[in-house]
Amino acid sequence: MTDFSKLLNPEQFAAATAQGGPILVLAAAGTGKTRTLVHRVAYLVENGVAPESILLLTFTNKAAKEMLERAEKLVGPDAGRIWGGTFHSICARFLRIWGEDIGVARDYRILDDEDQKKLLGEIIKKNVASPKDFPKKEIVAKMISEALNAREDIETVASRWQTKAAGFTPEEIVRVAAKYDERKKELSAMDFDDLLVNALRLLKESERVRGIVQRKFSHVLVDEYQDTNSLQAEFSDIAAGGSGNIMAVGDDFQCIYTWRGAQIENIIEFPDRWRGCRIIKLERNYRSVPQVLEVANSVMRDVPNRFEKHLKAIRQGGVLPRLYTARDSRSQAKEIVSILAEMRRRGYAWRDMAVLYRSHFHSIDIEKAVISAAVPYRLTSGTSFYELQHVKDVLAYLRLVADPEDELSFMRFISLFPGVGPAGAAKAWAKLSRRFDPLDPASREAFGAALGAKAKPVWKAVENAMAAAKTRIANGDAAMIVLDFCTAFYEDYLRREWDDKEADDRLDDVKELANDISANGTGLKEYLADIALLTNLDLKKTGSSSDSVTLSTVHQAKGMEWPVVIIPWLSEGMFPSPKAVEDGRLDEERRLFYVAVTRAKDALSMISPEMRHMPDGGEFPVRKSVFAREIPPELVEPRRATSVPSFDGGAFRRGGGYQQQYGYGPGGYSRGGYGGGFSRGGGAPTWKTTWRR
Numbered sequence: 218m219t220d221f222s223k224l225l226n227p228e229q230f231a232a233a234t235a236q237g238g239p240i241l242v243l244a245a246a247g248t249g250k251t252r253t254l255v256h257r258v259a260y261l262v263e264n265g266v267a268p269e270s271i272l273l274l275t276f277t278n279k280a281a282k283e284m285l286e287r288a289e290k291l292v293g294p295d296a297g298r299i300w301g302g303t304f305h306s307i308c309a310r311f312l313r314i315w316g317e318d319i320g321v322a323r324d325y326r327i328l329d330d331e332d333q334k335k336l337l338g339e340i341i342k343k344n345v346a347s348p349k350d351f352p353k354k355e356i357v358a359k360m361i362s363e364a365l366n367a368r369e370d371i372e373t374v375a376s377r378w379q380t381k382a383a384g385f386t387p388e389e390i391v392r393v394a395a396k397y398d399e400r401k402k403e404l405s406a407m408d409f410d411d412l413l414v415n416a417l418r419l420l421k422e423s424e425r426v427r428g429i430v431q432r433k434f435s436h437v438l439v440d441e442y443q444d445t446n447s448l449q450a451e452f453s454d455i456a457a458g459g460s461g462n463i464m465a466v467g468d469d470f471q472c473i474y475t476w477r478g479a480q481i482e483n484i485i486e487f488p489d490r491w492r493g494c495r496i497i498k499l500e501r502n503y504r505s506v507p508q509v510l511e512v513a514n515s516v517m518r519d520v521p522n523r524f525e526k527h528l529k530a531i532r533q534g535g536v537l538p539r540l541y542t543a544r545d546s547r548s549q550a551k552e553i554v555s556i557l558a559e560m561r562r563r564g565y566a567w568r569d570m571a572v573l574y575r576s577h578f579h580s581i582d583i584e585k586a587v588i589s590a591a592v593p594y595r596l597t598s599g600t601s602f603y604e605l606q607h608v609k610d611v612l613a614y615l616r617l618v619a620d621p622e623d624e625l626s627f628m629r630f631i632s633l634f635p636g637v638g639p640a641g642a643a644k645a646w647a648k649l650s651r652r653f654d655p656l657d658p659a660s661r662e663a664f665g666a667a668l669g670a671k672a673k674p675v676w677k678a679v680e681n682a683m684a685a686a687k688t689r690i691a692n693g694d695a696a697m698i699v700l701d702f703c704t705a706f707y708e709d710y711l712r713r714e715w716d717d718k719e720a721d722d723r724l725d726d727v728k729e730l731a732n733d734i735s736a737n738g739t740g741l742k743e744y745l746a747d748i749a750l751l752t753n754l755d756l757k758k759t760g761s762s763s764d765s766v767t768l769s770t771v772h773q774a775k776g777m778e779w780p781v782v783i784i785p786w787l788s789e790g791m792f793p794s795p796k797a798v799e800d801g802r803l804d805e806e807r808r809l810f811y812v813a814v815t816r817a818k819d820a821l822s823m824i825s826p827e828m829r830h831m832p833d834g835g836e837f838p839v840r841k842s843v844f845a846r847e848i849p850p851e852l853v854e855p856r857r858a859t860s861v862p863s864f865d866g867g868a869f870r871r872g873g874g875y876q877q878q879y880g881y882g883p884g885g886y887s888r889g890g891y892g893g894g895f896s897r898g899g900g901a902p903t904w905k906t907t908w909r910r
Contacts (some may be wrong), residue, residue, distance in 0.1 A: 219264055219291065224752060225249075225256055232497045233257045239457075239491035241442075241484070242466040245526045246513070246815035247504030252437060253493055254466055255284050257664075258299065259291035261436055264325070268292075269328040271436040273301035273772055274453055276444055279602075281306075282561035297736060300434070305409055306447050308416030313406075318423040326406040333408045341395045347619075350635050351713055352378075361394050361834040365410040366446050366478050378716065385627045413448045415891065420455045428461055431459025442467030442487070446478040461899055463491065469523050472770060475802070476718060485522060501760065502528045502815075509821050511852050513814045516844060520804055528815075536854075540787075543858035545828040545836070547736065549785055552587035553860040556822050560781045567593055569765040570781040572780060573774050574815045575792035575806075576722065577602065578729035579785060580768055587766065597769035600905070607711065607723040607732055612748065614655075614697075614702055614714055618686055619742045621654035634712055636671030656690075696735035696742065696832035703727055721796055731832035771813045780895025782817035787825040787842040803843075810844045824858070 222230050227251055231241045233256040236655040238248070244250035254273075262268055275281040281302045289296035300307065313320050322366065337354040345351045352360075356378075375390035401407060407415065420427050437457035439445070442465040457463035465487055472481040488494040507530035514528055543549040555787055557570055574580055581602045587594045602608060613629035620626070624646060629643045646653075647669040654660040661683055665676050682705035686698045707727065711720040736746050767779065786792050793806035814821060825841045840846075 219259065219650060220259060221256055224337040225253070226501050228314055228497060228499050228501065229253045229256070232423070232466075232499070233260050235464075235495065235497070237462045239461060239487075240464045241487050241491075241496045241523050242464060242496055242499065243496065243526060244338050244466055244468055244811070245528050246468065246471065247502040247528075248469075249501075249503060250440075250466055251280075251284060251287075253475065253499065255287040255291065257438065257464065258284070258296070262288075262292045262295055266435060268295045268298035269300065269301045271301075272307070272434040272437045272456060273299060273318060273440070274307060274449075275301070275303055275440045278303055278306070280440060296329055305412050308452070310414065310425075311416045311419060315426040315429065316415070317422070319415065319419050321419075322405050324405065326404060327412070328406050328408040329400070330409075332406075334833040336400055337393070337397060340393055341401065342440075344393060344396055345389065347636075347671070348852075350588070351389070355391065356714065356716060357393055357860040359716055360390055361397065362410050362888055364394075364450060365414050366448060369448065379631040384745065389588065402531075404704060406710035413452070417448055417452045417455075420452065422554040427455065427458075429589060430456055432900070435460045436462045436464070438464045438466070439686065440466055443469050443472040443484045444474055444479045445483045447481055447483070450480070450483040450515040459889040460493075464622035468526075470526065470808055470811050471519055471775065473775065473805060475805055476884045480601055481522075490494075496524070498524070498526055500529050501531055503531050504818050505815065506530065506532050506819060508535045508537050508852070509814065509817050512538050512821065512848055513811055515848050515852060516811045516814060518806060520807060522804070535819065538817075538823065538853050539821065539856050539858045540822040540853040541858055542822050543826045545830065546582045546786075547586075547825050548858045549824050549826045550582035551871065552824060553783055553785060554586045554590045554592060555859070556781075556783055557587070557588070558590070560820065565781055567764045567766045569779055570783070571769060571774065571816065572772050572783045572785060573769055574785055575771060575794060575809070576725060577770060578726040579791065581729055581733055583768065583873075585784060587768075594768050597767060597773040600724070604796075605723075607728060608726055611707065611727050611730060612745070613700065615698065615741060616697060616745055618652065618690075619682075619745055621652050621657075621660070625783050629655055631888075634668065634675065637671050641669065644728060646698075656687045658684070665768050674710075676707055688742060694832075695741040699731035699734065699739070700832050713888060728832070732830045735832050736830040746793055765802075775812055778816050778818055780815070780817075780819040781822075782820070783822045783824070784813050785824045786828075787823050787845040788839040789842055790825075790839055792831070792842050793844070807844065823853075 221233055225318055226232055226249075230242065232253050235257075237564075242250075244253065246328065253262040256272065258271060261271060273281065273283070273284065279675065285296055285299060285301045286640065288299065299871050300310075312325065313323055316325070317323065334354045337357050340364050341354060341357065342348050360374050361371060361379055363369075363373045366666050372391050375385075375387035379391075401411070420430060430548075435871065437453055437460075439453050439524075443465070453463065454463075460604055465482050471480060472479055475481060488496065490793055505513075505528075510528040510530050517523065517526075535635070541549075541552055543552055555573060557567075561567065572583055574583070577598065578598075584594075584602055599842070603612070610629065610633060613626040614905065616626040617630055627646055628639075631637050632639070632646055636722070637645075645664070648667045649660070649663055652660070653664055661680050665673070665680065668676055679706060682698075685701050689695060689697045689701070690703045702722070708720075708724060711723050714720075715723065729826055734741075734744055738746070739747070755777045767774075784792075793803055797806045823845060825845050828836045829839050830836055
């Protein structure tokens with residue numbers, strides 16, 4: 218028999234060897250959650266529990282595979298008889314075996330995401346009068362998914378979405394959803410949401426199957442319980458209803474996916490649903506140095522509606538996390554490169570370092586800075602900012618403004634209009650003699666005449682934006698062309714194509730593109746040329762090595778760790794997200810910051826820019842994030858960014874340039890010749906320290 222007391226710390230041992238009944242294991246970040254679950258499985262098997270009577274529910278195949286492989290090393294091949302897998306895979310297995318009780322054939326097909334979209338696309342094409350103006354199949358799929366997971370009827374969900382997107386009525390969505398259900402039945406198929414819904418229905422409606430399941434599984438273990446939705450929580454509750462032996466393992470501090478259905482109430486209310494529940498807290502952290510953990514503890518100190526937990530460091534040594542103040546986004550990006558270079562000199566590999574940001578658009582200057590410095594990097598999203606679909610849409614419009622003979626940009630731009638497909642776009646280009654100048658009134662008139670009836674209603678607004686573009690360029694306000702285009706057309710386009718959150722995120726990206734154009738300080742043609750070089754050359758040369766710095770959103774970084782972590786944009790309006798604050802989700806943003814902090818093993822740097830660029834060339838001051846302000850000053854080492862970008866030997870200027878004084882920080886600081894943008898002289902860009910105390 219294994220001596221588990223020698224393999225586990227006291228809290229892990231208590232969880233792994235607990236006797237029957239409901240147990241909630243609150244596994245804080247880096248405290249050995251997976252290790253505890255694996256040894257729980259091993260303990261049960263060694264103490265006579267049949268492996269096939271253990272049900273292990275996870276959220277990813279990778280997690281299930283890792284746990285079962287590690288369990289096999291402890292208890293041998295018997296671990297292969299454990300029922301372990303994702304919620305979806307276990308539900309699929311239930312339906313294969315017992316689904317006939319609710320009319321599900323054993324040989325049903327499972328539709329993956331691509332199958333689902335293809336099927337919905339065909340249904341929309343055949344059953345909607347104007348498919349081009351109807352919400353995309355991906356959006357309809359999200360509506361159907363939301364209805365199933367929220368247990369609401371599709372009409373109610375569609376009515377909410379109607380405020381987010383034009384071009385449909387709730388009744389049309391109901392008809393499409395009904396046709397989709399019909400086609401699935403004809404094909405004897407289910408999508409991923411159906412697996413959860415029908416497996417839960419099976420347990421609730423079939424007393425015979427419910428009895429079989431509850432007698433079969435003497436122990437139910439659920440990983441990442443804070444991420445469960447109502448369907449998953451009820452499914453696991455019913456499965457464990459016979460024995461009452463359910464172990465839910467999770468961390469309410471790391472519930473960051475409520476926007477995709479996770480319900481923090483499931484873990485918070487677990488002790489109320491399971492009377493007599495034993496709560497075991499794992500607080501000994503094996504990942505991070507004490508100084509990082511003290512910051513993490515301070516982040517969650519006063520959060521309401523939570524379980525009290527305090528991370529305790531097992532590791533010793535370490536240094537205080539740094540809290541930098543930078544002037545602006547570019548100063549921040551340069552400082553990030555400096556930190557990466559410093560850590561490289563200290564012996565860390567590039568792959569040991571990560572930059573974790575709240576939103577994708579926060580990465581724009583960071584990405585350019587690491588490219589400039591030839592730092593190898595990889596994006597967890599796999600997509601550079603300038604290669605994002607919506608950014609490319611707007612860049613196509615700008616390229617057309619700059620070059621009336623750019624056929625590829627014309628094709629992309631006109632295809633955004635309702636009712637315009639590839640054939641119509643080619644026909645319009647030919648009718649315009651293969652040239653369209655948005656700045657020329659006669660060319661705009663010809664373009665309007667070439668549009669079909671469905672596109673004409675939105676054309677007038679776009680035409681007005683184009684008419685204003687000539688003045689914008691003359692005044693050196695190229696960035697405002699982006700905002701004019703957004704206001705006139707593109708925001709409405711995004712809201713027709715995407716749900717509110719996705720549309721808001723994409724609009725943030727587009728607005729940041731405008732800020733980037735303004736901060737760049739060059740003309741439109743020069744900016745576009747620089748971006749073309751960046752996307753076509755530099756991005757292809759970087760990140761090819763496995764030894765690369767990770768650039769990632771915090772959401773994508775959950776479950777990962779790095780020796781060195783840098784968190785940029787700890788400023789109000791950036792992190793926390795203003796939309797989340799507006800929607801009353803500040804606590805979730807705080808949990809997101811906690812997740813970011815606890816990814817760091819050895820060194821943590823946080824950066825708070827004091828100024829943000831505006832599309833009109835101006836700037837406005839921003840405060841440190843509420844999260845940064847709440848960290849006790851003795852827990853961090855305050856630093857100021859030591860470099861700011863400079864051209865022509867230190868002069869930032871527009872026109873002749875002038876001196877401007879800023880009063881932030883100890884004694885303030887000044888910069889020579891800064892007037893809201895960059896200007897390029899004959900010299901190469903330089904970097905010069907200009908902080909003055």
